[in-house]
Amino acid sequence: MRGKLITLEGIDGSGKSTVVEKLQKDPEIKAFKPVFTREPTRGTLTGNAVEKAIQSDTDQLAELFLFTADHAEHLAKLIKPALENGKIVISDRYSDSRYAYQGITLKTRLENPLEWIKDLHRGWTVIPDLTFLLDIRPEISIERCGKRGEQSKFEKLEFLRGVREIFFKLAADDPERFVIIDASCFPEHVEKEVAKKILEFLSRN
Numbered sequence: 001m002r003g004k005l006i007t008l009e010g011i012d013g014s015g016k017s018t019v020v021e022k023l024q025k026d027p028e029i030k031a032f033k034p035v036f037t038r039e040p041t042r043g044t045l046t047g048n049a050v051e052k053a054i055q056s057d058t059d060q061l062a063e064l065f066l067f068t069a070d071h072a073e074h075l076a077k078l079i080k081p082a083l084e085n086g087k088i089v090i091s092d093r094y095s096d097s098r099y100a101y102q103g104i105t106l107k108t109r110l111e112n113p114l115e116w117i118k119d120l121h122r123g124w125t126v127i128p129d130l131t132f133l134l135d136i137r138p139e140i141s142i143e144r145c146g147k148r149g150e151q152s153k154f155e156k157l158e159f160l161r162g163v164r165e166i167f168f169k170l171a172a173d174d175p176e177r178f179v180i181i182d183a184s185c186f187p188e189h190v191e192k193e194v195a196k197k198i199l200e201f202l203s204r205n
């Protein structure tokens with residue numbers, strides 16, 4: 001049986017990595033032996049290219065193609081084989097990040113960037129079975145990222161407001177797949193909510 005793909009999305013600093021760290025230690029989640037992964041990927045040719053691109057003033061369209069190339073590599077080398085082996089895959093960011101972030105960076109370059117970027121993925125990507133949108137206000141994001149240290153070019157209030165809006169639209173368009181989590185409370189509480197929903201989902205599917 002094909003495995004299940006679960007993704008975590010949200011604006012910068014929404015706590016995705018913190019939740020993943022906790023899920024990795026959660027005995028009820030560990031029992032399913034999930035494969036944890038992330039986008040951009042780490043330590044790969046495409047992931048390294050993305051890392052360099054986001055640290056510099058790369059053309060936004062070129063950046064979209066780099067993120068998408070990394071997604072193709074991620075799918076081919078890790079996600080598809082794991083799903084074919086019946087594994088539960090949990091990814092910290094996935095295609096919805098491209099729809100939301102590049103949907104904003106390309107809004108002055110393309111007529112309808114969200115649909116254009118979705119079209120770019122059509123026919124070859126794998127749509128997640130379950131997606132958590134960890135939601136925080138952009139002001140909280142800026143505060144958390146500020147404390148974390150070095151700021152990325154995406155960590156700007158207006159920009160993150162736009163990204164959050166697209167995430168909400170994606171969730172509204174696909175309510176069966178998306179679960180919106182209030183990620184402004186304690187990290188332990190956020191992880192418990194996510195773990196509970198994952199376990200409910202796995203018991204139903």
Ligand SMILES: Nc1ncnc2c1ncn2[C@@H]1O[C@H](COP(=O)(O)OP(=O)(O)OP(=O)(O)O)[C@@H](O)[C@H]1O
Nearest residue numbers: 012013014015016017018144148183184185186187
């Ligand atoms: N629920 C929470 N309450 C307060 N602080 C939090 C919470 N979750 C995470 N943090 C802190 O906020 C910062 C960002 O968290 P984290 O790296 O998990 O977010 P992220 O969504 O993975 O970020 P990014 O996408 O930008 O990499 C970290 O310093 C983390 O300790």
Ligand SMILES: Cc1cn([C@H]2C[C@H](O)[C@@H](COP(=O)(O)O)O2)c(=O)[nH]c1=O
Nearest residue numbers: 012039040067093094097098101102154
């Ligand atoms: C996958 C993906 C990511 N981004 C952005 C979101 C973040 O600001 C950075 C790096 O991600 P991280 O979780 O902070 O390591 O890249 C993007 O713009 N488009 C994407 O497809």
